[in-house]
Amino acid sequence: MEKIKALFDLMELITKDTSLAVEIQLAENQPLDYLNQFDGTLQERGIDRPIPELPWLALVDGLARRNLLVELDWKEDPEELIAVCQRLTENHSESTEIKTTLTSLEPLTGDDIEEFLPVLNRYINKHGIQLV
Known part of the structure; x- marks a missing residue:
């Protein structure tokens, strides 16, 4: 839990949606289950096995699914x-x-x-x- 506390802190600044916290915990504690649940999004990122950054990606992708985040390229107008x-x-x-x-x-x-x-x-x- 301590490893991902910063992710929870960041999440709470953006949303109080507790289901996102559950997804982050799943990515940290049961990464294979997280991979199975969100395989489509992760496949788009080229991720097919647990990686250390999985909880971070759970936060980013979870915020995007909730329309609270949009990823932009640094070259955007x-x-x-x-x-x-x-x-x-x-x-x-x-x-x-x-x-x-x-x-x-x-x-x-x-x-x-x-x-x-x-x-x-x-x-x-x-x-x-x-x-x-």
Whole structure:
């Protein structure tokens, strides 16, 4: 349990969904059962046997299945990042204000993604949201 405590801590910052904690524990304690249960997703990643990173992947894939995470390539355009942020915050209590904030950033989208990420983070942080 101590090995995966940091994963639980991170998970709790994002969601209180206890079923995700169960999946992470399964990946740690019974990796073959986890592999059998989520073989489709893991096969896409080229994983067909237990690996040390399996609990981490359980967290990442579990968040993605719950629409709480979107994996982006480092080469993505800032416009794509804005669109993803809008989708991820649709159910946020301040979704209208967040959408307005994100729309106001569109003139800055010509910037390189590495330069744009900190700008985007500063703007959405005002709404209690953090890019990870």
